Amino acid sequence: MKKNDKSSLAAAAAAGPKRHRAPRWLRMLWRSKTGLIGFVIVTVVLVFAVFAPWIAPYDPNAINPVDMLKPPAFMEGGDMRYLLGTDNLGHDIFSRIVYGARISMLIGVCSVVVAGFIGTLFGLLAGYYGGILDAIIMRITDAFHAIPRTLLALVAVSVVSGGSVTTLIVVIGITGWITYARLIRSEVLSLKEREFVKAAITIGTPDRTIILRHILPNVFSSFIVVSTLAVATSILAESSLSFLGLGINPPNISWGGMLSTGRNYLATNWWVATMPGIALTLTVLGIMFLGNWLRDLLDPYNQGLQ
């Protein structure tokens, strides 16, 4: 119950609203600092991933025994040629990070496509048809939930004995579908109670049409938000597998693998592990920020304020 700014508040209440020109998403991006940071980081990582050969100053796999374990350029004893230093084989760490972005993004995005496809399919079946099908699918998701995802992926990669990019995409995708199945199922269940879907069912619209026309478009926004965050989780999963030596094999480069190498040089050459660690953290952070911003943007309850 302050009295101080009485006149100013009353005056402001009497005045009309301010005018905006920029589109809403751009205004929200500008206002949400984390969203902006996320947007910038993801853009940079995507540029790295797509244009790696043009951005990386060196062949990331070029072994250079003369320049082994050079510290980053900004440190004492650093070499201007190697921005982030070199590792035990004289690889340029910056070049490897640029190429590592490629693997992270490729596996992150593609495995989410796989997970999204399987999960949406099962979620739709469970939610729309219900009954015994729903019970079976839900028990399967329970089963998958009871086994840690990393573990399942590790075993799967090890039994097919190979860390090819395709294997990792499929394995990480298959182990990530339950999030989607549960999300889509619950969305479908609530949509089925809505008038427009009930009406469509009543007038005998074929299931296929109801699903394509009424249900899928309405789960789209939560699908996008979940997918963004799932890309972050998939990148983390890939890095964990590669760190344990069961992920990406050379000559492909993974940040997780680089961290695993760097672990042996912690006492003397901290940058070998730290640089890819920072790259990984920033990328995942950026994707999470972008995902949170998208969630706020697409949230219908959030259209007015924020």
Add this chain to the structure above:
Amino acid sequence: MEMQQQTQRKEVLLEVDHLNTYIKTEDRVLQPVRDVSFQVRKGELLGIVGESGCGKSMTSLSIMGLTPKNITVQANHLLLGGKELTKLSRRELREMRGKEMAMIFQEPLTSLNPLFTIGYQLTETIRLHNQVTKKQAWERAVEMLKHVEIPRPEHVMKEYPNALSGGMRQRVMIAIALANRPSLLIADEPTTALDVTIQAQILYLMKQLMKQYDTAIMLITHDLGVVAEVADYVLVMYAGQVVEEASVYDLFRRPLHPYTRGLMNSTIKVHQSEEKLDTIEGTVPSLADMPAGCRFNPRCPFATAACRDKEPPLAEVLPGRKVRCIRWNELGGEGHGEQ
């Protein structure tokens, strides 16, 4: 007649003088309550009537000091029993709550904490404001439950809210509110969420307890029927402002403001069943988009250019009667109370 009503009124308990509330949003400041002034007298039941969004709930929360954080409350005076609420520290105001002034809410289903027993929630308020032992508080709580006519009070004390019906929960809320014999009870739509038969019981109970405990009640409702039933004095609010103030007798005998008349016409009367139900055209203006001049003018069938031009003042046009309308005298011919 009007003079008589005025002189009968008792000592002032609550004085609200020029109460304003502001909400800061993204790009502007909104004002849900605008220059609201009124009094509640000892032992009197003041009804505040209006449609949802007219600022009546915000007014009551402002008095209690329970407005959300993003709302700024300003007032020349908020005097309760001679204490200036605007000048109290947060702690002093907190100590007034539950002791000097108490509140019950619209939703009995959600107003009680689902994870605590009725006994805990009732003794909590007793122990908070009185130096009593657990046992004494418990006995007093059981006594309170008896007063609000809850059967098997000892048993109910040990129950969780989910075991009780809506009407029972509202009785518990009343017991909590009256436990420390406050001088003012604010009831925000206390019967709206209840079945009609239960509504009447709760209103009757409140009226009865009011006399027993010598408590004044500020009853907030959208239902003129409820007001006619129990109120002594009535405040009609529209779009954040008081538009009419009168004793319940005067108001129903002769409503002065076109809005009050509209509200009365849209309430179904038994002997009117074959006629069409009048409604007020249009909807309540949104806070962000208040009309210029009289705030009721876009919906008022009698609005003139002057109404659109300048905001009318709340004027005491007859003894003890205030109205915010420049044409009240021209329109006031046919009273609805006599229909």
Add this chain to the structure above:
Amino acid sequence: MARYLVKRVLQMIPVLLIITLVVFLLVNVAGDPTVNMLPLDATEADRQALREALGLNRPLYVQYLDFLGDAVTGNFGESYRYNQPAVELALQRIPASVQLAGTALLLAIVLAIPLGILSAMFANSPLDLAVSGISVLGRAMPNFWVGILLILLFAVELNVLPVSGSGTPAHLVLPAVTLAIQAASQIIPLIRSNMLAIMHEDYIRTARSKGLREAGVVCIHAFKNALVPVVTVVALEIPSLIGGSLITETVFAWPGLGQFLIQAINNQDMSVVQVCILLIAVITLVANLLADIVYCLIDPRIRYS
């Protein structure tokens, strides 16, 4: 409530069946169990003979039923590497894992509950920004990387804690903190958003209207309600905590089930892998069941429905 719990227990049966099926299919169909049982120069005939001896040429469903029967009696065969029953080997490793994961979970809960409540009470304050920032960072960093940073700081730079290994309580600190950071980072934002939502509930307004001080409103009325979903969340975090401990145990050479399992995967010691996965799954399911029981105990609404 009893009926609900019985239903939950009965639901575990098909879930366990599906888990055994997944494990069976992974090992016997996706992979080849004989791959490491023979010397590298073994001929196709040798391989065929081994398959015959192990019963791998029988129809899949017969093999699965066989596997299931063995699983029920606790017989998962021998580790080819250690020549000991796989179950015994796995069970030996459990105490160390429980010690690590239990310490971590306790630490996470002790950290997350006050921090989550404080950042909700002072939403958008510098404190909230710091807490939320750290928990976002915790979620963005894989736990092996958190572990490496902790080693770098406390073992290499400050030299106050051992890099890895086990034996003394000091050895437990870094791996437990690593896991706790991971779990707390997941729990904090949930407590924060729960608290924020609860602070808008009608019963909070009622508590305030009684004249309760804000600390009482938060710590008594809001907290108990915020705790209800936290129980579920903590239970849901258990698989990822166990998943995290696989890697953390490897990073810190902690002699638990996780490290043992990773070694077994690397050695293609499939009977050990099967046992470990099933053990982990059962632990997870039991933990979720316990969470449900706790949930029923603190929320009377469940008891009435």
